[in-house]
Amino acid sequence: MLSNHLSFVLISIIFISIFLINYIYLKFYKKNNNLKNNNLKNINSDELMNNSMASILFIFGLLKLYNLNKFSNIFSKYNIISKKIPFYSYLYPFIEIILSINLFLNYKINLTYIIITILMIISLISVIISIIKGEKLRCGCLGSFFHIPLSYVTISENIVMLLMITKILY
Secondary structure, eight states: OOOHHHHHHHHHHHHHHHHHHHHHHIIIIIHHSSSOTTTOSOOHHHHHHHHHHHHHHHHHHHHHTTTTTHHHHHTTOOOOHHHHHHHEEEEHHHHHHHHHHHHHOOOSSSHHHHHHHHHHHHHHHHHHHHHHTTTTOOTTTTTTTOOSSHHHHHHHHHHHHHHHHHHHHH
């Protein structure tokens, strides 16, 4: 299992890379291909947050699908819903991907933000309960690709996602 420090570095690199790719896309590609408004001087920060969150959810959802059974096993050990309804852990990656597509398409955006907020709060509660109990578990955020411990890194990831939603909504 990766140390908390290396896990934090890995998640930070992923988040920063996704953010920079979306920034570059919005700054250069979309600006140059937008015929209606070639006077875009600044990037819309809400659009940047929205696209970054969509990218994170999409990539993390795909990583979970790589080995869905293993992800389900990891996730169901700490998620409070999966503990009660095991099938939920198999649905979760698909929920993330559907939510990401909604964000990319700006489809039912307020409902999408509400669902993401609920999922992040449930995840935060689940992780905090597991940490308080002293359980040494793996985080399922990146599927079964990396052995990331359930720790402050997982909490930080969920808080960042909640802050991104807060930034967009307010």
